[in-house]
Structure formats: C-alpha cells, structure tokens
Amino acid sequence: xxxxxxxxxxxxxxxxxxxxxxxxxxxxxxxxxxxxxxxxxxxxxxxxxxxxxxxxxxxxxxxxxxxxxxxxxxxxxxxxxxxxxxxxxxxxxxxxxxxxxxxxxxxxxxxxxxxxxxxxxxxxxxxxxxxxxxxxxxxxxxxxxxxxxxxxxxxxxxxxxxxxxxxxxxxxxxxxxxxxxxxxxxxxxxxxxxxxxxxxxxxxxxxxxxxxxxxxxxxxx
Amino acid sequence: xxxxxxxxxxxxxxxxxxxxxxxxxxxxxxxxxxxxxxxxxxxxxxxxxxxxxxxxxxxxxxxxxxxxxxxxxxxxxxxxxxxxxxxxxxxxxxxxxxxxxxxxxxxxxxxxxxxxxxxxxxxxxxxxxxxxxxxxxxxxxxxxxxxxxxxxxxxxxxxxxxxxxxxxxxxxxxxxxxxxxxxxxxxxxxxxxxxxxxxxxxxxxxxxxxxxxxxxxxxxx
DNA sequence: TCGCGACTCTGACGGACCGTCAGAAATGCG
DNA sequence: CGCATTTCTGACGGTCCGTCAGAGTCGCGA
Numbered sequence: 408x409x410x411x412x413x414x415x416x417x418x419x420x421x422x423x424x425x426x427x428x429x430x431x432x433x434x435x436x437x438x439x440x441x442x443x444x445x446x447x448x449x450x451x452x453x454x455x456x457x458x459x460x461x462x463x464x465x466x467x468x469x470x471x472x473x474x475x476x477x478x479x480x481x482x483x484x485x486x487x488x489x490x491x492x493x494x495x496x497x498x499x500x501x502x503x504x505x506x507x508x509x510x511x512x513x514x515x516x517x518x519x520x521x522x523x524x525x526x527x528x529x530x531x532x533x534x535x536x537x538x539x540x541x542x543x544x545x546x547x548x549x550x551x552x553x554x555x556x557x558x559x560x561x562x563x564x565x566x567x568x569x570x571x572x573x574x575x576x577x578x579x580x581x582x583x584x585x586x587x588x589x590x591x592x593x594x595x596x597x598x599x600x601x602x603x604x605x606x607x608x609x610x611x612x613x614x615x616x617x618x619x620x621x622x623x624x625x626x627x628x
Numbered sequence: 629x630x631x632x633x634x635x636x637x638x639x640x641x642x643x644x645x646x647x648x649x650x651x652x653x654x655x656x657x658x659x660x661x662x663x664x665x666x667x668x669x670x671x672x673x674x675x676x677x678x679x680x681x682x683x684x685x686x687x688x689x690x691x692x693x694x695x696x697x698x699x700x701x702x703x704x705x706x707x708x709x710x711x712x713x714x715x716x717x718x719x720x721x722x723x724x725x726x727x728x729x730x731x732x733x734x735x736x737x738x739x740x741x742x743x744x745x746x747x748x749x750x751x752x753x754x755x756x757x758x759x760x761x762x763x764x765x766x767x768x769x770x771x772x773x774x775x776x777x778x779x780x781x782x783x784x785x786x787x788x789x790x791x792x793x794x795x796x797x798x799x800x801x802x803x804x805x806x807x808x809x810x811x812x813x814x815x816x817x818x819x820x821x822x823x824x825x826x827x828x829x830x831x832x833x834x835x836x837x838x839x840x841x842x843x844x845x846x847x848x849x
Numbered sequence: 850t851c852g853c854g855a856c857t858c859t860g861a862c863g864g865a866c867c868g869t870c871a872g873a874a875a876t877g878c879g
Numbered sequence: 880c881g882c883a884t885t886t887c888t889g890a891c892g893g894t895c896c897g898t899c900a901g902a903g904t905c906g907c908g909a
Contacts (some may be wrong), residue, residue, distance in 0.1 A: 421886095425885090428876090428884095428885065430875085430876075430885080430886065431885075431886065431887095434886080450757070450762070451756070451760075452673065452756075452757070455867090456868085457865085465887075466887065466889075467867080467868085467888090468870090468888055468889080469888070471867095471868060471869080472886080472887080475868095476867090476868090527759065528760075531760070535671075535672070535756055538748065538815045539671040539672075539749075541671070549819070552819075573836070573847055575836065575847070576833045576836055576837075577825055577829040577832070577833045579823060579824075580820065580825055580829055580830045580832075580833035581833055583816050583820060583830075584809045584813060584834055584837050586816075587808050587811075587812035587813060587816070588805045588808050588809060590808075591811070591812055592804065592805060592808060594759045595804050595807075595808070598766075598770070599800060599804060604800045604801055608801055609798065609801045611796065611798070611801075612796075612798045612802055612805070613801060613805055615794070615796065615797055616797075616805050616841060626796065627794065627796075642857095648856085648857085649855090649856060649857080649905095651856080651857065651858095651904085651905075652857065652858095655857080655858085676894090676895065676896090677895075677897085678896085686858075686859085687858065687860075688895085689858070689859055689861095689897085690857085690859070692896090692897060692898075697897090
C-alpha cells in the first residue's frame with residue numbers, strides 16, 4: 408500500500424525546487440510561526456514580508472527562499488490546519504442519534520470554538536481567498552470543508568431515512584448551512600457577549616440547532 | 629422630527645476636512661466605483677491605490693484627497709451597503725407565521741443571494757476587518773447585522789411564545805446562527821453547484837432551515 | 850466678456866517595501 | 880583540516896506610498 412504524502416515536513420522544498428535540510432526546515436518553521444503570530448496581531452491586509460523577517464530576526468531574502476510571498480506562507484499554514492479537522496469532524500459520528508447526541512453536539516461546538524479562537528486569523532484568510540476564487544486556497548478549503556461535509560451529510564441521510572427529516576431538504580445544502588454556522592459563530596461570539604448573551608447560552612443554542620437540523624431529533628424544552 | 633444623516637452625498641468631506649463641491653463629489657464617486665470594481669476583479673490583498681487611480685484615469689494624489697487609503701474607501705462602500713439592508717431584513721416580518729411563510733423565506737434567500745453576488749467583495753472585507761477587530765468596520769458591521777438581528781429575534785420570540793420553539797434556545801444566538809447561514813451560503817453556492825447541488829435545491833433547503841429554525845413551524849415533507 | 854477667488858487636481862519627491870542575485874557564512878563529511 | 884554542499888544575506892533596481900506646492904479648472908460678479 409503506497410503512502411502518499413502531499414506535504415511532509417521531511418521533504419519540503421525551497422522556492423527553487425531543491426529539497427531542504429535540517430537547518431532550513433527549522434528556519435522555515437520559524438518563518439511560518441512568525442507569520443501566524445503577526446497575522447493574529449496585525450491582520451492580513453498590511454502584513455509585509457519585511458515584518459516577518461524582522462520578527463524571525465533574519466533577512467527578507469531568507470523568506471523568499473521558502474515562500475513566494477506572504478500569501479504563500481498563509482496557504483501553507485492553512486494546509487497544516489486541514490490536518491487538524493479530523494479531531495472535530497470525527498465528533499460528528501453515528502452516535503449523534505443516541506440519547507446523549509445533544510451532549511456530543513455541545514462538546515463539538517465548545518472545542519471547535521476554541522480552535523477558531525486559536526487559528527481564526529489563518530482560517531479567515533483561507534475563506535477570503537477561496538471566496539475570491541484563488542485556486543490553491545479553494546483546494547485547501549475544499550479538503551478542509553469536505554471532512555465536515557461527509558459526516559454531516561451522513562447524519563442528514565440517516566435522519567431522512569428514519570423519517571425525522573423532510574425529504575425536501577437537500578443533504579448537501581443542509582450540511583453546508585450547518586458548516587456555515589459552525590464556522591461563523593465563533594466570530595460573532597464576542598459581539599454577542601457584549602450584548603449580554605453568555606458563552607454558555609451561545610454554545611447551548613448552536614449545539615441544539617446543529618443537532619436538530621442534522622438529525623431531525625426534536626430537542627426537549 | 630429631526631432628520632439625522634450620518635453620511636450624505638451632499639456634504640461629504642475631503643481628508644483635510646473641507647466640505648467638497650459638485651465636481652469633487654463626482655470624482656469621489658468614480659474612485660469608489662473603481663475601487664468596488666477592482667475589488668471584485670482582483671481581490672483585496674493586492675489592491676493598490678495606484679491601480680484605482682489608473683482605473684479612474686487620475687493621479688494617485690487625487691485618491692488621497694478623499695480617502696486615507698484603500699481600506700478607507702472600502703469602509704465607505706460598506707457603509708453604503710448598510711443602507712440596502714432594509715430591502716432584505718424587511719422581508720423577515722410577522723407574516724412569516726402565515727400559511728405562505730415559507731414562500732417569504734424562499735424569496736428572501738433568492739434575493740439576498742443576488743445581493744451577495746453583486747457586493748460580496750465588499751462584504752467579505754467588512755467581515756474580515758471586523759473579525760480582525762478593526763473598530764470602524766466593527767461599527768459598520770454592527771449596523772448591518774443588527775437590522776437582521778432585530779427582526780429575526782422577533783420571529784424567534786413569537787415562536788417561543790406560541791410554544792413552537794423550545795425555551796432553551798437563546799433568541800439572539802439563534803438569530804446569529806441563521807444570519808451566518810444567510811451570509812455564508814452565497815459563498816459556498818458555487819462549490820455546491822460543482823458537486824451537483826442545483827441552485828434551486830440550495831435555495832429551497834436554506835429557506836426551510838431559516839423558516840423552521842426562526843419560527844418553529846414544521847415544514848411539510 | 851473678462852478677471853478674480855475658490856475649488857480641484859497633479860507632478861514630483863523622499864521614503865518604504867518588493868523580489869533577485871552573487872557571493873559570504875555555516876555546515877558536515879572524508 | 881580542507882573542501883563541497885547547503886544556507887543565509889547585503890545590496891540593488893524597481894514599484895508603490897503618502898505629501899506638498901503649485902498648476903489647472905470653474906463659477907460668479909462686474
């Protein structure tokens with residue numbers, strides 16, 4: 408069975424195509440970390456290569472040895488986040504139909520919100536550039552989203568088969584809508600807290616919406 | 629009754645604070661239109677002041693007479709879009725509880741999707757910068773979102789009062805979640821069409837989710 | 850019609866960042 | 880230790896930024 412590795416820290420390439428060694432891998436990693444850090448602090452629109460270089464304590468020319476531009480580095484960070492998705496998509500399994508299904512939804516919403524708090528800066532650019540039709544970000548976002556879509560669609564089909572969900576609802580569209588909720592609510596959370604909606608109420612409500620919409624099981628009052 | 633106008637084409641100011649005349653208003657408008665156009669075509673991350681100036685056929689210095697930078701111009705475009713929200717938020721009224729409520733939801737989803745197709749480039753930056761905590765964009769987004777929130781919360785409260793929706797769901801959080809769906813689905817639409825989900829199925833499903841979640845009325849099979 | 854004052858636009862400039870390349874520095878292997 | 884390989888960087892031409900003084904345009908009164 409062939410093991411396919413699209414991106415592996417062990418054989419990453421420089422922009423000129425050569426395979427890089429141990430020291431270079433460390434440098435590249437520091438550049439990526441600095442990019443993520445600055446992205447969180449100062450946003451994407453005025454993040455300059457020279458800022459990253461200064462943060463790492465290196466020359467701008469070094470940056471260009473590993474990435475074509477800042478966006479290229481962000482793409483790389485986004486690709487790394489794709490690897491994290493199973494932690495969350497894996498939570499949306501067949502046991503959602505069990506009695507404690509709603510609890511599973513609550514756990515998902517809570518943990519995924521934490522993930523967004525940590526990596527939102529990168530995810531936002533992934534979504535922006537994908538929405539702007541940038542092909543590489545589209546591919547990465549598809550890999551990201553599809554992992555959620557597959558399991559959500561499964562739940563919807565099960566709900567429809569059991570007669571709990573109407574046939575008139577398209578499983579893919581339903582899953583897409585719920586993925587939207589999962590991905591955007593963390594952004595709104597802070598605004599809501601200012602308006603007096605507690606984090607707990609937020610998680611509880613979103614969990615009920617996801618659970619109810621994906622499974623068709625009616626939640627108790 | 630005092631008429632308050634926060635932003636009116638009749639008394640817009642230049643960056644130096646002076647009120648501008650007829651010719652200047654035209655120039656400013658052409659700059660805004662060019663910004664919106666280029667934003668659609670080439671995205672936000674590499675939209676330069678000089679690009680806008682060239683598109684308008686003017687000097688970069690002229691741009692700086694009216695806007696501090698490209699982001700400032702986009703903020704202005706976003707503020708203009710806030711004026712358009714009533715067309716859509718107004719559709720989410722008390723008649724959603726009537727027999728043809730689902731039809732109203734369908735109409736909303738269809739028309740708002742068109743709005744996103746046209747102005748998505750600006751709305752995306754509004755969301756990005758607001759998520760990145762930029763205060764001016766936060767204010768504009770709040771004005772934008774609140775119009776939807778108010779009416780959606782009304783529907784949820786009515787649904788709860790009528791016993792159709794569980795009390796355990798927070799009206800604000802529910803409205804926020806549905807606003808997420810409304811705002812993000814247009815972005816995903818194209819991806820879904822590639823995967824075989826028709827626009828009609830998309831609109832129908834999203835309408836059912838919004839309608840069902842906001843009113844608690846069960847949709848027929 | 851002309852001239853004047855107010856409004857609007859722009860050429861030109863110092864500065865910042867981009868992206869590249871030749872060669873300097875570090876590494877590690879025999 | 881000497882040398883080949885890998886990695887890093889100083890320096891440079893080019894683009895864009897953001898500003899200002901002054902040139903261009905317009906409307907209005909005489």
